[in-house]
Amino acid sequence: MQKLNYRSHSLVPYLLLSPTFIVLLLFLYWPSINSVFLSLFKQAPFGRKRIFVGIQNYINLFQDPTYLNSLLRSTFFIIFTITIGLIFSLLLAVILNQNLKGIKFYRVIFFIPYAISPTVAGSLWVFLLNPVAGQVNYLLDLAFNIQVNWLTNSFFAFLAIIIATVWKNMGFNIIFFLAGLQAIPDSVYESAEIDGAGAVTIFKDITIPLLSPTTFYLIIMNIIFSVFESFGIVDIMTQGGPADSTNIVIYKLYREMFINFRPGIAAAQSVILLALVIIVTIFHFKYGANNVHYQ
Amino acid sequence: MKKTVLLVLVSLCFIVSFSAAAEEVTIDFWHAMGGHNLEVVNTLVEEFNSSHDQVEVKAQYTGSYNDTLTKTQSAVQTGTAPHIIQIYEIGTQMMLDSGIIMPIEDLGKEVAGDNSFDWDKFLVPVSNYYTIDGKLNSMPFNSSTPILYYDRDAFEEAGLDPNRPPQTFAELKEYARKLTIKNDDGTVERYGFTLGIVGWFVEQMVANQDATLVNNDNGRSARATASNLNEEAAVRFVKLWKEMVDEGIMLNPGRGWDGANQAFSSGRAAMLIESTSSVAGFTENAEAAGFELGTGFLPRPAAANRGGVIIGGASLWTIADHPEEELKATWEFLKWLSEEEQQVYWFENTGYFPVTKAAVEREMNNKFFAENPNYLTAFLQLLLSKKAVSTQGALIGTFPEVRQIVEESVEKTLEGNMTPQAAMDEAAERVNKSLKEYNQLNE
Numbered sequence: 187m188q189k190l191n192y193r194s195h196s197l198v199p200y201l202l203l204s205p206t207f208i209v210l211l212l213f214l215y216w217p218s219i220n221s222v223f224l225s226l227f228k229q230a231p232f233g234r235k236r237i238f239v240g241i242q243n244y245i246n247l248f249q250d251p252t253y254l255n256s257l258l259r260s261t262f263f264i265i266f267t268i269t270i271g272l273i274f275s276l277l278l279a280v281i282l283n284q285n286l287k288g289i290k291f292y293r294v295i296f297f298i299p300y301a302i303s304p305t306v307a308g309s310l311w312v313f314l315l316n317p318v319a320g321q322v323n324y325l326l327d328l329a330f331n332i333q334v335n336w337l338t339n340s341f342f343a344f345l346a347i348i349i350a351t352v353w354k355n356m357g358f359n360i361i362f363f364l365a366g367l368q369a370i371p372d373s374v375y376e377s378a379e380i381d382g383a384g385a386v387t388i389f390k391d392i393t394i395p396l397l398s399p400t401t402f403y404l405i406i407m408n409i410i411f412s413v414f415e416s417f418g419i420v421d422i423m424t425q426g427g428p429a430d431s432t433n434i435v436i437y438k439l440y441r442e443m444f445i446n447f448r449p450g451i452a453a454a455q456s457v458i459l460l461a462l463v464i465i466v467t468i469f470h471f472k473y474g475a476n477n478v479h480y481q
Numbered sequence: 482m483k484k485t486v487l488l489v490l491v492s493l494c495f496i497v498s499f500s501a502a503a504e505e506v507t508i509d510f511w512h513a514m515g516g517h518n519l520e521v522v523n524t525l526v527e528e529f530n531s532s533h534d535q536v537e538v539k540a541q542y543t544g545s546y547n548d549t550l551t552k553t554q555s556a557v558q559t560g561t562a563p564h565i566i567q568i569y570e571i572g573t574q575m576m577l578d579s580g581i582i583m584p585i586e587d588l589g590k591e592v593a594g595d596n597s598f599d600w601d602k603f604l605v606p607v608s609n610y611y612t613i614d615g616k617l618n619s620m621p622f623n624s625s626t627p628i629l630y631y632d633r634d635a636f637e638e639a640g641l642d643p644n645r646p647p648q649t650f651a652e653l654k655e656y657a658r659k660l661t662i663k664n665d666d667g668t669v670e671r672y673g674f675t676l677g678i679v680g681w682f683v684e685q686m687v688a689n690q691d692a693t694l695v696n697n698d699n700g701r702s703a704r705a706t707a708s709n710l711n712e713e714a715a716v717r718f719v720k721l722w723k724e725m726v727d728e729g730i731m732l733n734p735g736r737g738w739d740g741a742n743q744a745f746s747s748g749r750a751a752m753l754i755e756s757t758s759s760v761a762g763f764t765e766n767a768e769a770a771g772f773e774l775g776t777g778f779l780p781r782p783a784a785a786n787r788g789g790v791i792i793g794g795a796s797l798w799t800i801a802d803h804p805e806e807e808l809k810a811t812w813e814f815l816k817w818l819s820e821e822e823q824q825v826y827w828f829e830n831t832g833y834f835p836v837t838k839a840a841v842e843r844e845m846n847n848k849f850f851a852e853n854p855n856y857l858t859a860f861l862q863l864l865l866s867k868k869a870v871s872t873q874g875a876l877i878g879t880f881p882e883v884r885q886i887v888e889e890s891v892e893k894t895l896e897g898n899m900t901p902q903a904a905m906d907e908a909a910e911r912v913n914k915s916l917k918e919y920n921q922l923n924e
Contacts, residue, residue, distance in 0.1 A: 230922040
C-alpha cells in the first residue's frame with residue numbers, strides 16, 4: 187500500500203476551495219474594493235465624465251442634514267424591528283414548541299412570510315393598510331371607530347414598515363428559536379420543576395439564558411437584514427415617504443444610484459454603511475458575548 | 482466514417498445558420514410598456530416583422546421607465562446596448578448629454594438617406610418637446626397630458642352643472658366642497674377631489690400658468706442653472722393643495738398614481754387629475770360602477786396667464802454605436818411606427834395620443850372623437866395650449882431627482898411641517914444644488 191504523502195497534496199485543499207474563493211472575490215471583494223474606488227469620484231450619467239474629488243463625497247454626506255437624519259432614522263428602525271421582532275418570535279417559538287396536534291402545519295404557516303419575496307410582502311401590506319379598502323382599517327373602524335392614514339402619515343408609515351419588516355423576518359427568527367428551544371434538555375426543566383420553580387421563573391432563568399447563543403446570532407443576522415434587506419419593503423410601501431419619514435439609509439443609497447444617477451455618492455454611502463455594520467458587529471461580539479451562556 | 486459524416490453535418494449547420502443570420506438584421510428594442518400596453522407593443526412588432534423580411538425587431542420589456550434607463554446605462558458600459566430604447570420625457574436632457582445617441586433626424590436624413598420622410602408630420606406640441614437646437618432628437622412615441630376627470634352624476638347630485646367642470650383654482654375648491662359628503666361621525670364618505678403626489682402634476686400646473694420650471698427659458702436657450710419652484714406659480718398650486726386637504730374636501734392618497742385612481746374608481750372621490758392615457762380605463766370603470774364620466778381642462782388660478790399643458794410620456798431614442806446596416810433597419814422600424822395605420826392602432830388601444838397629424842385627422846373624420854368626447858378633451862387642451870417655452874417643457878439633466886424633490890416638498894407641506902413657501906424654497910435650493918453639480922459634470 188502506498189503511503190499518502192500529504193505534502194505533495196498540499197495544493198488540493200486550495201484547489202477544492204478555489205470555486206468559493208473565486209465567487210467571493212468576483213461578487214463580494216472586488217465590488218467592495220470597486221465601491222471604495224468609485225466613492226472618490228463624481229461621475230456623469232453614462233460614465234462619460236469622471237472627476238476625482240478625493241473624500242469630498244464623504245464630507246458632503248456628513249454635512250447633509252437629510253443623510254444624517256436618515257442615519258438616525260435607520261438606527262431607530264433597526265432597534266425597533268429587532269426588539270419587537272425578537273420578542274414576538276420568541277413568544278411564538280415557545281408556543282410552537284408545544285406538543286399540539288398539527289403543530290407542524292402551524293410552524294409552516296409562520297415560516298411562509300420569510301419565504302415570499304419582499305415585493306410581494308410589501309404589496310400585501312399596501313393592500314391591508316389601504317385607508318379605503320384595507321382590512322386593517324376596516325377592523326379598526328369596527329372595533330374602535332377610527333381610521334388611520336397608514337402610509338400618508340409620517341408616524342404611521344414608519345410604524346407600518348416596522349410591522350411589515352418584523353412580519354417578514356419572523357419566520358427566520360422562529361426557526362432558530364425553535365431549534366434552540368429543542369436543544370435544551372428536558373432534564374434541566376425537570377430538575378427546576380422538582381426544585382419548585384414556576385413557569386415564569388423557568389422561562390426567565392432557564393429558557394432565556396440557555397437560548398442566549400441563538401439570540402446572539404439572531405441579533406447580528408437581524409441587524410444585517412434590517413440594514414440591507416428592508417429595501418424592497420420600503421420601495422413598495424412608501425418609497426421613502428411621506429416627507430422622508432421612511433427614507434432609511436439603504437433606500438436613500440438606492441435612490442442616489444438608480445434615480446439620481448450619482449454613483450460616487452452612492453458608493454460613499456455604501457462604504458459608510460459597511461463600516462457601520464462592521465463596527466456594530468465588533469461591539470456586539472465584544473460586549474454582547476459576555477451575556478451568552480453556553481451549556 | 483461516422484465521425485466524418487457528423488463533422489460535415491455540424492459544419493453544414495453552422496454555415497446554414499450563418500447565412501440565415503446574414504439575411505436578416507436583428508434590431509433590439511427596449512421598452513417600458515407593461516401590462517395591457519405590452520401586448521399592444523408586441524402586436525405592433527409582430528406586424529412589422531411579418532411584413533418586413535429583412536429586419537427582425539426584438540422587443541423586450543425592461544421594467545419601468547426608470548429601470549429601462551438604468552439598464553441602458555449598464556448596457557452601454559458593457560457594450561451590449563440595444564438599438565432603440567424608450568425613455569421618458571424627463572430623461573431627454575440626460576440622453577442628449579449621454580454621448581451615446583444618434584438624433585433621429587440625423588438617422589433618417591444622413592444614415593438612411595431618406596428624403597421622402599415628412600418631418601412636419603408630428604403634432605406641433607409633441608415635436609416641440611423633442612426638438613432641441615432645431616433638430617428632432619427622438620421619435621415621439623407615447624404621449625400624454627393630464628386632464629381633469631369627474632363623476633357627472635355626482636355633479637348633478639350636488640347641484641353642479643355637469644357640462645361646466647371647474648376652470649379656476651377657486652372653482653375647484655368650491656366644487657370640491659359641494660361634492661364632499663361627510664358622515665355624522667365626522668368621517669368622510671366621499672371627497673370632492675383627489676390627486677396622487679406626483680411631481681408631474683406640479684410641472685403641469687406651472688406650465689398651465691404660463692410659467693417656467695427653471696431659468697434660461699426652461700433650460701432650452703442654455704443649460705438651466707436655477708429652479709423657479711419657489712416662485713408664485715408652483716407655490717400657489719401647492720398652497721391650494723394643502724388648503725383643500727386640510728379642509729377635508731380633498732383626499733391625500735399618498736405618493737404615486739394607484740391610490741388616487743382607486744379612490745376615484747371606487748367613488749371615494751368625485752374629481753381627479755390624471756393622465757389622458759388612463760381615459761380608456763376610467764371609461765370602463767365608470768360604466769361598471771354605473772356613473773357617467775366627464776372630462777375637463779386643468780384648472781388655473783383666475784389671475785394667472787393662460788399657458789397650457791406639456792406633453793408627457795416617452796419617446797424612442799436610437800443608440801449610435803451600431804453598424805450602419807442595423808441603423809438603417811432601425812430607421813425602417815421607427816418610420817413604420819409613425820405611419821398613420823400604426824398610430825391609430827396605438828391610440829385606440831392604449832389611450833396615448835397619436836403623435837401625427839394624419840392620424841388625428843383620420844380619427845376626426847371617422848367620428849371617433851364625436852363618439853368618444855372624453856378623448857377629444859385631451860386633444861383640445863393640448864392644441865389650445867400656448868406655444869411658448871413654458872408649455873414646451875423644461876430640460877433638466879437631473880429631472881428624475883427634481884421630481885422626487887418636489888414630491889417630498891409637497892409631502893412636507895401636507896404633513897404641516899412646513900408652509901408651502903418654505904417647502905418650495907427648500908425644494909428650489911436642493912434643485913439648484915443638483916443642477917450645479919450636473920452642469921459641472923456636463924460642461
